[in-house]
Amino acid sequence: MQTLTPHVYWAQRHKEINLRVELIDAQNINIKVQDDVLTFRAQGHGAKGENNYEFSLAFLMPVKPECVHRSIQRQVNITLKKKQRSWWDRLTLEARKPIFLTPDFDRWIDESDAEREICEKEERKTRLQRDSVNSEISFVSLTKGLLFMYNLVQFLGFSWIFANLTVRLFILGQDSVYDTFHAISDVMFFCQILAAVEVLNAAFGVVKTGIIPTLIQVVGRNFILFIIFGSVEQMHNKPVVFFVFYSWSAIEIFRYPFYMLGCIDTEWKMLTWLRYTIWIPLYPLGVLAEAVAVIQSIPIFYDTKLFSIPLPKVLGTSLSFSYILQVYLVLMFLGLFINFRHLYKQRKRRFRTKKRKAN
Numbered sequence: 611m612q613t614l615t616p617h618v619y620w621a622q623r624h625k626e627i628n629l630r631v632e633l634i635d636a637q638n639i640n641i642k643v644q645d646d647v648l649t650f651r652a653q654g655h656g657a658k659g660e661n662n663y664e665f666s667l668a669f670l671m672p673v674k675p676e677c678v679h680r681s682i683q684r685q686v687n688i689t690l691k692k693k694q695r696s697w698w699d700r701l702t703l704e705a706r707k708p709i710f711l712t713p714d715f716d717r718w719i720d721e722s723d724a725e726r727e728i729c730e731k732e733e734r735k736t737r738l739q740r741d742s743v744n745s746e747i748s749f750v751s752l753t754k755g756l757l758f759m760y761n762l763v764q765f766l767g768f769s770w771i772f773a774n775l776t777v778r779l780f781i782l783g784q785d786s787v788y789d790t791f792h793a794i795s796d797v798m799f800f801c802q803i804l805a806a807v808e809v810l811n812a813a814f815g816v817v818k819t820g821i822i823p824t825l826i827q828v829v830g831r832n833f834i835l836f837i838i839f840g841s842v843e844q845m846h847n848k849p850v851v852f853f854v855f856y857s858w859s860a861i862e863i864f865r866y867p868f869y870m871l872g873c874i875d876t877e878w879k880m881l882t883w884l885r886y887t888i889w890i891p892l893y894p895l896g897v898l899a900e901a902v903a904v905i906q907s908i909p910i911f912y913d914t915k916l917f918s919i920p921l922p923k924v925l926g927t928s929l930s931f932s933y934i935l936q937v938y939l940v941l942m943f944l945g946l947f948i949n950f951r952h953l954y955k956q957r958k959r960r961f962r963t964k965k966r967k968a969n
């Protein structure tokens with residue numbers, strides 16, 4: 611086998627040099643770049659059949675020693691990085707062009723074209739960045755808009771409940787307390803079903819809050835509303851319904867407007883203080899009222915056998931739901947403890963941040 615020189619085509623960009631070595635089925639390719647000199651050795655099929663091929667090129671200016679090459683059926687493509695971003699007048703150190711070297715007209719561009727190519731690339735990049743920022747902004751605005759609407763609906767719902775309970779108490783006196791469920795439950799059902807959105811918001815990171823406290827809050831309330839009050843008629847006329855609904859709505863008429871203002875990046879200090887303070891008496895009172903409701907419902911579930919769970923014969927006929935309620939009573943106080951601690955932390959975080967901002 612003889613050693614021949616392959617035909618080499620070259621082109622440049624501001625940052626790199628591209629070489630195309632014309633060699634069919636190149637094998638044992640050995641390319642080295644040392645002191646700005648590239649040496650190429652390979653076996654392949656050229657104009658004179660299967661032979662060894664080699665060449666070397668001393669570059670006009672410094673190049674990085676690492677290079678990338680890729681052999682495809684009819685050629686070997688080599689890419690080298692220039693050490694400095696610049697446009698070379700020629701490829702080789704020697705002014706006389708080697709005979710085997712030709713400009714690669716398929717890839718050839720002059721300096722101004724290369725500049726334009728770079729400008730276009732930059733423009734495309736900026737446009738892409740701008741587009742992604744714009745779509746991020748419109749996504750955030752859409753989310754904030756939807757959250758605002760959600761909070762507004764809840765605020766209106768709970769304001770109606772709170773106002774209704776208060777006005778009825780003043781007009782009808784004590785009697786209104788016994789009729790709370792019939793007067794209020796439809797709106798309360800609506801608001802509390804809708805509150806499931808808060809669990810989804812926490813789960814998908816739409817708002818910066820933990821899922822566990824939200825789940826405890828929503829599941830805890832809906833258990834009382836739908837199971838204890840909703841499914842047992844004997845509970846409808848109990849005064850405890852009034853106290854539960856009153857404690858729930860008393861916090862929500864501050865919490866939801868606080869969130870609404872948050873959605874439009876506004877804050878009323880008084881409202882923030884109320885949102886993060888009023889739960890301190892309301893939460894234990896609310897849980898206490900809920901506990902009274904559960905305790906009052908236990909004998910009713912026991913007598914009516916409602917929701918009792920059928921058991922295998924060896925264990926007895928069925929497990930009364932009243933036993934589950936007794937376990938729930940314990941869970942309630944565990945839930946109270948978790949959420950009380952969570953709200954306490956949120957309060958501390960909120961007021962600590964404010965103080966730091968004020969400094």
Ligand SMILES: CCCCCCCCCCCCC[C@@H](O)CC(=O)SCCNC(=O)CCNC(=O)[C@H](O)C(C)(C)COP(=O)(O)OP(=O)(O)OC[C@H]1O[C@@H](n2cnc3c(N)ncnc32)[C@H](O)[C@@H]1OP(=O)(O)O
Pocket residue numbers: 757761808817818819820823824825826827829830831857858861865869870872873888889892893894895896897900941942943944945946949953956
């Ligand atoms: C696993 C299931 C087990 C079930 C076991 C059952 C156990 C039963 C336990 C029962 C206990 C529940 C009793 C309860 O029903 C009794 C009462 O409600 S009594 C009445 C008094 N209640 C309250 O005061 C509680 C009110 N509720 C809450 O405060 C929340 O629901 C709670 C999840 C407890 C806490 O809220 P959160 O974690 O979200 O804290 P923040 O308000 O500070 O919000 C944090 C940041 O998120 C932003 N955010 C949150 N929600 C929204 C929203 N809807 N829209 C816009 N932004 C929102 C908020 O602005 C904060 O952001 P930043 O810090 O940037 O301002």
